[in-house]
Amino acid sequence: MSFQPDPDTVAQYLIDSPHFFEEHAELLAKIRLSSPLLGRAVSLQERQMEVLREKIKVQDLRLADMMRNAQENDTSSHKLHAWTRSLLLARNDVDLPHTLVDGLRTGFAVPQATLRLWGVAEDYSHTWFAAEASEDAKIFANGLNLPFCGSNNDFEAASWLEQDIQSVAMLPLRSSTATPATFGLLVLGSPDPQRFSADMATDFLVQIGETASAALACLLE
Incomplete structure (x- = not known):
């Protein structure tokens, strides 16, 4: 009966063996991962690109939100200035x-x-x-x-x-x-x-x- 390692053991082995894929580079092309975006199996490189694109998208949304808040604050600041000026006048x-x-x-x-x-x-x-x-x-x-x-x-x-x-x-x-x-x-x-x-x-x-x-x-x- 062959030994079947559990997922945690495999994950820990890969963490402890950073040179594993350097020594077995051919596996990178063979490994297939499920893609929640495409709904099919993709290569490791493709999955990494998906993750990277998703991170960039999240960062873009955060940046857009920050810019929107900055514009709103700037608008509010101008309104407050105009209102204060009217009080002085x-x-x-x-x-x-x-x-x-x-x-x-x-x-x-x-x-x-x-x-x-x-x-x-x-x-x-x-x-x-x-x-x-x-x-x-x-x-x-x-x-x-x-x-x-x-x-x-x-x-x-x-x-x-x-x-x-x-x-x-x-x-x-x-x-x-x-x-x-x-x-x-x-x-x-x-x-x-x-x-x-x-x-x-x-x-x-x-x-x-x-x-x-x-x-x-x-x-x-």
Whole structure:
């Protein structure tokens, strides 16, 4: 009865014998491997080429994805720059909140945007952006270390928007990142349930929130 080595033994022998195919080069032309791409047996060289082409394809896809992300980041950076510039060019303080939210709607294609500020100076106490916000809304804002993104579960802040909203992003406004207390809330909304999903990255929204906070601080007492 002939001895039949198991696959692991054969594999280990080939690993331990790097010169095996140099000494038996004729086997390379005889070995046939199944090809999942062609659906038939191919030579070892052909199979190696298939594997190499597949690796190159994967690398090309990764490179294309990296380039796409870089282009998107570059576009977002230009939009943020244009929006920030519009805030600097605002003619007076009372126009600033409108310029801010209008710039977000037009520059970033956000269907709805608004804000509420509390603790504003007396001169601005009767403006639209100083409209009443409940203590619950203020407590909620104070509890946000990062922008909140997700479904609109009947949030009070979502009711500040004009249209039916399915997803919402709420950005806390603070005079300093080291200060837990907020002086307002910037609210972005969309009828698209996936526009502001709970798993989306918030890095860019953090930048928007910090810029908005710095711009609006001039309206406080």
